[in-house]
Amino acid sequence: xxxxxxxxxxxxxxxxxxxxxxxxxxxxxxxxxxxxxxxxxxxxxxxxxxxxxxxxxxxxxxxxxxxxxxxxxxxxxxxxxxxxxxxxxxxxxxxxxxxxxxxxxxxxxxxxxxxxxxxxxxxxxxxxxxxxxxxxxxxxxxxxxxxxxxxxxxxxxxxxxxxxxxxxxxxxxxxxxxxxxxxxxxxxxxxxxxxxxxxxxxxxxxxxxxxxxxxxxxxxxxxxxxxxxxxxxxxxxxxxxxxxxxxxxxxxxxxxxxxxxxxxxxxxxxxxxxx
Amino acid sequence: xxxxxxxxxxxxxxxxxxxxxxxxxxxxxxxxxxxxxxxxxxxxxxxxxxxxxxxxxxxxxxxxxxxxxxxxxxxxxxxxxxxxxxxxxxxxxxxxxxxxxxxxxxxxxxxxxxxxxxxxxxxxxxxxxxxxxxxxxxxxxxxxxxxxxxxxxxxxxxxxxxxxxxxxxxxxxxxxxxxxxxxxxxxxxxxxxxxxxxxxxxxxxxxxxxxxxxxxxxxxxxxxxxxxxxxxxxxxxxxxxxxxxxxxxxxxxxxxxxxxxxxxxxxxxxxxxxxxxxxxxxxxxxxxxxxxxxxxxxxxxxxxxxxxxxxxxxxxxxxxxxxxxxxxxxxxxxxxxxxxxxxxxxxxxxxxxxxxxxxxxxxxxxxxxxxxxxxxxxxxxxxxxxxxxxxxxxxxxxxxxxxxxxxxxxxxxxxxxxxxxxxxxxxxxxxxxxxxxxxxxxxxxxxxxxxxxxxxxxxxxxxxxxxxxxxxxxxxxxxxxxxxxxxxxxxxxxxxxxxxxxxxxxxxxxxxxxxxxxxxxxxxxxxxxxxxxxxxx
Numbered sequence: 001x002x003x004x005x006x007x008x009x010x011x012x013x014x015x016x017x018x019x020x021x022x023x024x025x026x027x028x029x030x031x032x033x034x035x036x037x038x039x040x041x042x043x044x045x046x047x048x049x050x051x052x053x054x055x056x057x058x059x060x061x062x063x064x065x066x067x068x069x070x071x072x073x074x075x076x077x078x079x080x081x082x083x084x085x086x087x088x089x090x091x092x093x094x095x096x097x098x099x100x101x102x103x104x105x106x107x108x109x110x111x112x113x114x115x116x117x118x119x120x121x122x123x124x125x126x127x128x129x130x131x132x133x134x135x136x137x138x139x140x141x142x143x144x145x146x147x148x149x150x151x152x153x154x155x156x157x158x159x160x161x162x163x164x165x166x167x168x169x170x171x172x173x174x175x176x177x178x179x180x181x182x183x184x185x186x187x188x189x190x191x192x193x194x195x196x197x198x199x200x201x202x203x204x205x206x207x208x209x210x211x212x213x214x215x216x217x218x219x220x221x222x223x224x225x226x227x228x229x230x231x232x233x234x235x236x237x238x239x240x241x242x243x244x245x246x247x248x249x250x251x252x253x254x255x256x257x258x259x260x261x262x263x264x265x266x267x268x269x270x271x272x273x274x275x
Numbered sequence: 276x277x278x279x280x281x282x283x284x285x286x287x288x289x290x291x292x293x294x295x296x297x298x299x300x301x302x303x304x305x306x307x308x309x310x311x312x313x314x315x316x317x318x319x320x321x322x323x324x325x326x327x328x329x330x331x332x333x334x335x336x337x338x339x340x341x342x343x344x345x346x347x348x349x350x351x352x353x354x355x356x357x358x359x360x361x362x363x364x365x366x367x368x369x370x371x372x373x374x375x376x377x378x379x380x381x382x383x384x385x386x387x388x389x390x391x392x393x394x395x396x397x398x399x400x401x402x403x404x405x406x407x408x409x410x411x412x413x414x415x416x417x418x419x420x421x422x423x424x425x426x427x428x429x430x431x432x433x434x435x436x437x438x439x440x441x442x443x444x445x446x447x448x449x450x451x452x453x454x455x456x457x458x459x460x461x462x463x464x465x466x467x468x469x470x471x472x473x474x475x476x477x478x479x480x481x482x483x484x485x486x487x488x489x490x491x492x493x494x495x496x497x498x499x500x501x502x503x504x505x506x507x508x509x510x511x512x513x514x515x516x517x518x519x520x521x522x523x524x525x526x527x528x529x530x531x532x533x534x535x536x537x538x539x540x541x542x543x544x545x546x547x548x549x550x551x552x553x554x555x556x557x558x559x560x561x562x563x564x565x566x567x568x569x570x571x572x573x574x575x576x577x578x579x580x581x582x583x584x585x586x587x588x589x590x591x592x593x594x595x596x597x598x599x600x601x602x603x604x605x606x607x608x609x610x611x612x613x614x615x616x617x618x619x620x621x622x623x624x625x626x627x628x629x630x631x632x633x634x635x636x637x638x639x640x641x642x643x644x645x646x647x648x649x650x651x652x653x654x655x656x657x658x659x660x661x662x663x664x665x666x667x668x669x670x671x672x673x674x675x676x677x678x679x680x681x682x683x684x685x686x687x688x689x690x691x692x693x694x695x696x697x698x699x700x701x702x703x704x705x706x707x708x709x710x711x712x713x714x715x716x717x718x719x720x721x722x723x724x725x726x727x728x729x730x731x732x733x734x735x736x737x738x739x740x741x742x743x744x745x746x747x748x749x750x751x752x753x754x755x756x757x758x759x760x761x762x763x764x765x766x767x768x769x770x771x772x773x774x775x776x777x778x779x780x781x782x783x784x785x786x787x788x789x790x791x792x793x794x795x796x797x798x799x800x801x802x803x804x805x806x807x808x809x810x811x812x
Binding site: 229 | 432485
């Protein structure tokens with residue numbers, strides 16, 4: 001829902017923020033506007049540099065490392081725990097699709113145990129920091145704390161499930177059986193782990209944890225979106241459509257009941273505005 | 276620094292929206308040598324008679340000068356109007372211009388506070404909680420979640436939406452939107468890409484476009500006056516002609532050159548868009564431009580059309596409607612004059628208003644190529660199209676990077692290449708370039724001096740920048756060595772003037788401020804020596 005909302009939002013005015021990763025002058029934060037008669041120059045866009053910058057952000061949380069080192073020690077294991085758990089879940093999907101093997105089982109066991117442990121410890125560290133550090137505490141809500149508690153529990157249960165004997169072997173057998181609509185009997189701890197996981201997935205879309213995909217938009221559609229409009233005719237037509245939106249602001253200087261274009265080209269009280 | 280601010284937990288956050296707590300100057304970030312003995316004067320409170328008329332912010336400062344409502348009915352009406360404006364702010368019809376960045380920033384802050392240490396006002400103030408970049412954004416977020424989104428009143432405390440909206444909250448939010456210079460350093464540091472400066476700008480926009488509330492210097496005395504008279508300075512076309520005649524005489528007297536200032540030349544290579552504040556406060560800046568362009572053999576012109584001689588566009592800081600009206604007029608003037616391109620003078624926000632922000636707004640039929648003056652000047656200096664003697668600039672020089680030109684546009688290197696060529700004793704501030712600190716006069720603050728705002732601006736908003744300047748000149752800080760603070764932006768210069776005056780930095784340290792073109796002309800061998808006048812102005 002939220003991704004759809006962002007993706008379908010109208011075109012906006014440019015709001016670049018430098019450094020922009022795909023610009024050749026990115027090392028000093030430069031843009032193509034540093035060139036004389038920039039409009040005559042071929043636009044160079046380094047897509048690889050953009051991918052590398054995003055990779056550094058996603059894999060190493062580079063921004064947090066540079067600007068908030070203390071938080072990084074909690075946030076980095078937490079994020080990697082979640083990455084491993086997501087990877088393990090996909091791995092289980094592969095098993096259900098018939099791609100199981102002893103190697104896959106070993107990898108899933110490691111992913112589950114390490115991912116669960118990192119999630120649990122990372123969330124615990126974040127909870128401690130959010131409770132002990134005044135600056136973080138002020139802005140932490142009861143729901144934020146509850147979310148971290150859920151993740152501590154989920155991570156811990158995942159360690160137990162993935163690390164117990166017969167562990168991932170039994171999980172895989174159970175899931176395959178489930179796929180075939182067979183009877184599955186699971187130990188209490190497994191049921192609990194799945195219930196907590198389902199609860200987390202249920203409320204995940206309304207949390208701020210969905211910043212993992214929002215980041216695509218904040219970077220690519222806002223900070224790094226420096227393409228001149230004349231290179232993008234589709235955008236020009238979207239702007240044209242936006243200029244026909246009706247404006248409803250109430251302040252006297254705006255003038256209600258007009259389109260954006262009419263509002264921008266007339267000034268209430270002036271000769272033009274009275275026409 | 277004294278021990279931390281007073282908010283201890285989430286519940287106390289709302290207290291800051293209902294009670295006032297003034298800036299404690301003893302908590303401001305300390306300054307280096309020779310300011311160990313410096314004692315800041317307290318920021319004066321509003322008088323009782325002022326408080327009867329004007330609502331202050333939670334810090335006791337009044338920027339927007341919001342009138343005190345006459346009675347409870349009016350308060351309720353204003354709160355309802357605020358909520359109505361907030362709804363509009365979140366609709367594509369009323370806010371297509373910035374809706375996507377706004378909702379991205381409202382939805383995705385993880386409240387990690389990574390942004391806080393990047394904010395010169397928060398840090399400079401000694402970490403006053405109400406200046407934290409997330410504070411005002413979080414207040415708006417809570418209001419949106421509770422009063423605008425469906426189901427907002429369900430378990431509001433559990434979800435953290437625990438602000439009860441009333442007039443006190445509304446008025447303090449309005450005031451707090453004028454305690455951020457929109458420098459976007461916080462956004463640059465945010466790992467998620469959340470932009471608290473944008474949220475601040477959107478709050479200002481809501482108040483302006485729905486309730487008619489804005490800083491008077493930006494609105495009535497700014498864009499409204501500019502659209503009516505031609506310039507926010509009040510300068511009309513006849514006055515402009517007079518000023519240019521004086522400028523020609525000044526050039527003759529100071530530089531020994533006879534240079535006519537071209538006006539309304541159709542088909543010229545460049546229409547120069549100056550901030551008209553230069554004409555009145557720093558005429559040497561436009562004179563330096565004239566000398567350089569004449570020496571380079573470039574055909575250029577000024578415009579005497581309404582708005583054509585003032586690149587200012589304060590709408591950029593608070594109101595999309597006013598911004599659009601002004602920028603469309605600017606392009607219309609250039610188009611009608613048939614110039615090949617517009618050249619933006621030394622004004623940071625004019626750069627941003629006329630170039631990236633205008634990019635998607637200007638219709639095809641009005642488009643005119645627009646370039647930064649820094650890029651043209653780099654070409655002239657680095658490629659030796661001017662005869663220069665750098666030894667004429669044999670004094671310490673440092674560069675203040677205007678946020679709008681660097682962080683928001685990525686024009687960083689040309690000004691450095693120029694300075695390396697003409698200023699042998701150039702040194703960088705730290706941090707610099709796109710990571711610079713705002714001067715403290717950004718988002719129009721430099722022109723706002725009503726009530727107690729200018730005292731706040733120099734002591735709090737400009738504190739970190741002043742510390743940076745002192746550190747850049749630390750090796751030669753004594754007043755006997757005259758030093759040049761180069762600030763290629765009119766608003767930044769206005770703030771530097773006030774900061775240097777307040778801290779007595781001319782007498783204590785010999786620090787003078789000025790633009791970049793003045794330094795270039797000072798080094799030109801065809802110009803009489805001593806274009807830069809070493810006296811505080």
